[in-house]
Amino acid sequence: MKIGLFYGSSTCYTEIAAEKIQAELGDSLVDLFNIKDQGLDKVNDYDILILGISTWDFGELQEDWGKLWDQIDGIDVSDKIIAIFGLGDQDGYSEWFVDAVGMLHEKLLPQSPKFIGYWPTEGYQFEASKAVTEDGEYFVGLALDEDTQYELSDQRISDWSLQILEEIQSLL
Template sequence: MLAIIYGSTTGNTEDAAKKIQDFFGADNAELFDVKDTGLAAVEYFDTLVFAIPTWDYGEVQSDWEDVWDEIDSTDFTDKTVAMVGMGDQFAYAEWFLDAMGMLHDKVVARGAKVIGYWPVDGYDFEASKALTEDKTAFVGLALDEDCQPELTEQRVKQWCEQIKAALSEKCSVDG
């Protein structure tokens, strides 16, 4: 069972979270709006998907902002985390998906194992805090409902298949 924890102002991130839940099925994935539940689900789930949009000039969305400091005191040891970032690669090209990158750094510092890195191919942006060190991938699924909404469905499906495979490997190794 995995927890999908999201924050959403316009509904785009919530829609992406629901697509992920649809892929895994409601029996295997539970949705949590960070605005309503905070980080409470972290304690009860070993596998987490965090969905976070970047606002304006690389800022954290307001619902995530409310729990931002709490992340620093949350233990992610033995937790597997995957991330989804929402952003606008043209209007905010210098800050594309920065919030996802900042969240990634926080949970890794607290012991999380991150899966679900996503290639940068097919995106056009100037800079991002969500890039891996070698800059060939994002630290999670990159979605742009403003400029590439027609690609969201396929990207979510491919990424979910990648996550499912990584979790299957983890279970066979742990099992």
């Protein structure tokens, strides 16, 4: 089993979270790719993907994801297992909290990959988010807030990593 973790990060917070997720899951299990330098070409080498994305500028995609956005349509993810995580600021950008997580999820949804790693919205306070399920109970991936809840991030990463490992094992 090999996992490809592809992330885009403008001020390094998503990158640091990606490295922590890799360490939690095991360095030998997870290959890290910063899409700014490495793009998405290697996505096809993996059956299991973790995708990391931050939200910028009132609900916009992190810029490296934005640049590769059209390329995503040409990648076949229909047989893949996919977990998404994202960074945002629920206080400063409360109406757009981790929107890019929801946008990436929606982009991939038509191909019906097996999404894992949904995460409870309990414990967060925000006005709106595109990353939330219809019932409001879950984000469609792990939401991290290094701006206002940095003290919770390590535990969230640790719990989420364990959760997705269990979900992967149940799917294989």
